[in-house]
Amino acid sequence: MQARVSIQTADFDLSQEVAALRMHDGRVGAVCAFVGTVRDRSDGACVSSMELEHYPGMTEKAIDSMVDEAHRRFDIYAVRVIHRIGLLRPLDQIVMVAVTSAHRSESFRACEFLMDYLKTQAPFWKKEQTPDGARWVDARIGDDAALARWGIEQRNA
Amino acid sequence: MKVRVRYFASIREAVGQAGESVETAAASVGSLRDELIARGGAHAESLARGKAVRVALDQLMADESQPLREDCEVAFFPPVTGG
Numbered sequence: 001m002q003a004r005v006s007i008q009t010a011d012f013d014l015s016q017e018v019a020a021l022r023m024h025d026g027r028v029g030a031v032c033a034f035v036g037t038v039r040d041r042s043d044g045a046c047v048s049s050m051e052l053e054h055y056p057g058m059t060e061k062a063i064d065s066m067v068d069e070a071h072r073r074f075d076i077y078a079v080r081v082i083h084r085i086g087l088l089r090p091l092d093q094i095v096m097v098a099v100t101s102a103h104r105s106e107s108f109r110a111c112e113f114l115m116d117y118l119k120t121q122a123p124f125w126k127k128e129q130t131p132d133g134a135r136w137v138d139a140r141i142g143d144d145a146a147l148a149r150w151g152i153e154q155r156n157a
Numbered sequence: 158m159k160v161r162v163r164y165f166a167s168i169r170e171a172v173g174q175a176g177e178s179v180e181t182a183a184a185s186v187g188s189l190r191d192e193l194i195a196r197g198g199a200h201a202e203s204l205a206r207g208k209a210v211r212v213a214l215d216q217l218m219a220d221e222s223q224p225l226r227e228d229c230e231v232a233f234f235p236p237v238t239g240g
Binding site: 121 | 163165209213232235237238
């Protein structure tokens with residue numbers, strides 16, 4: 001069986017991932033996928049590149065348990081999460097979450113739930129290169145609020 | 158007891174190392190943080206009370222009241238910013 005969670009430096013192909021996720025599964029009537037990409041500006045500064053650090057071992061386990069939680073909460077069939085690490089540039093893909101279900105509502109909600117969870121509870125850290133030098137990205141209070149909508153009160157920012 | 162301490166992101170940069178083995182009498186994650194702060198220097202500054210520091214115990218998000226065990230892994234890091 002294909003891995004549910006991959007942390008990798010390499011890029012990914014959304015079409016291939018979605019095709020693999022729903023292959024031979026006639027129950028699937030909905031696929032919802034989210035892709036996050038690197039912006040060329042952040043908080044008023046131009047970003048020339050970004051370095052993504054993670055906590056090998058913990059990051060994979062944390063996201064895997066989030067996928068388990070998504071399966072408990074939503075009527076979904078399959079989940080694939082890919083998160084890139086290392087040096088990324090504007091326009092690059094950073095993260096992908098794809099979910100299959102019988103009907104759209106469950107995969108829409110599970111996809112958003114997983115992204116909200118991942119943003120605030122998976123150990124990744126971004127460092128941006130700007131004309132003023134390198135800076136670590138600050139966590140956003142709004143991301144904690146997004147997770148709280150799902151009844152999970154875990155503070156990050 | 159001996160515990161494995163790991164640092165990530167801005168805290169790793171500030172203390173100048175990714176991890177170390179620490180001999181400690183601390184009973185909890187929070188007491189270990191206080192011991193590290195008591196060293197002074199970059200540890201005191203980057204782990205200071207009032208700073209946003211998150212902790213993990215044996216690779217699970219933790220709170221500072223959790224007890225330490227022999228050879229456990231304690232990680233200190235800033236709020237996460239993935240996705």
